[in-house]
Amino acid sequence: MPTPARAPVMSLRDYGAARGSHAHDHFQVLIGLRGTLDIEVEGRGAQIDARRARVVAPGDRHDFESRGGCRCLVLDSAQPGWARCLDRAPADLPRLQALARFLAHSLRQAQPPALALRQAPALLLEAWGPAPARTAGRRIDWHALVDWARARWHEPLSVADLADVACLSPSQFAQRCRDEQGLSPMHWLRTLRLAHARELRFDGFSVAETARRTGYRSPSALTAALRR
Structure with a gap:
């Protein structure tokens, strides 16, 4: 948890x-x-x-x-x-x-x-003081952001956390996420976490270990998410 x-x-x-x-x-x-x-x-x-x-x-x-x-x-x-x-x-x-x-x-x-x-x-x-220059046109390295998030499933990640890594304001990041990924930031995070969980299960990890590694509050919560 x-x-x-x-x-x-x-x-x-x-x-x-x-x-x-x-x-x-x-x-x-x-x-x-x-x-x-x-x-x-x-x-x-x-x-x-x-x-x-x-x-x-x-x-x-x-x-x-x-x-x-x-x-x-x-x-x-x-x-x-x-x-x-x-x-x-x-x-x-x-x-x-x-x-x-x-x-x-x-x-x-x-x-x-x-x-x-x-x-x-x-x-x-x-x-x-102002943050380093942040512009709506700044390129987001989605692959790096995925790696960053996957290493932090034990933390309560927020839109502000993702925006800070991408060097954008929360509102800019939310709009870019919808434009480029077709999802809201939190929906994108949930989808990413579930995909990671599926990978671990495919690799043979138990439900309990997969839940622990991906930050689900319990094995049953992970099982319910996988069945949706």
Whole structure:
């Protein structure tokens, strides 16, 4: 059964003179609100303050301290789109900072605005700066995309994930998928997964092993899909 995607977590954090050190299995976005945070990521020093922000990659060990005290808006996220923001300053820092201040104010409320906080991770990613150029005419390498998807049946793949690999927006990818494959993206994924399952069964794999390899929640779910 696929492991559910980890939901983004946003918080306000105060850092002090006590030195910390750790690594995460997700992206960590730090946006300075007050004071200065000294941070060293994999041996490279940097500072985070009201004029500077940073994205830390999954697995990167980072040491941090703030001798004068520092407050940051922190987002912990597994969204792959943050990879394009690594080692790149925000393209529109004033916009990002204004959004961070609004979100910080929202988090301090007795009843935070649920809709604003739910949309916050996507808004922060958008505010960091434009993605690499994406055009509707960009060629999609469908063979490479098939290989990418077949290696990730254990993950809850979405249209956004496919679009990110194809370097298109979700809406552009959905239209291209309908135009070039004759299917919606999710229908294309289901068809691809079922075809992979049929290949494995033809090669002699058991129903249980085939279900495990192709991400079906149970052997019976696979059997039902094969009979449709």
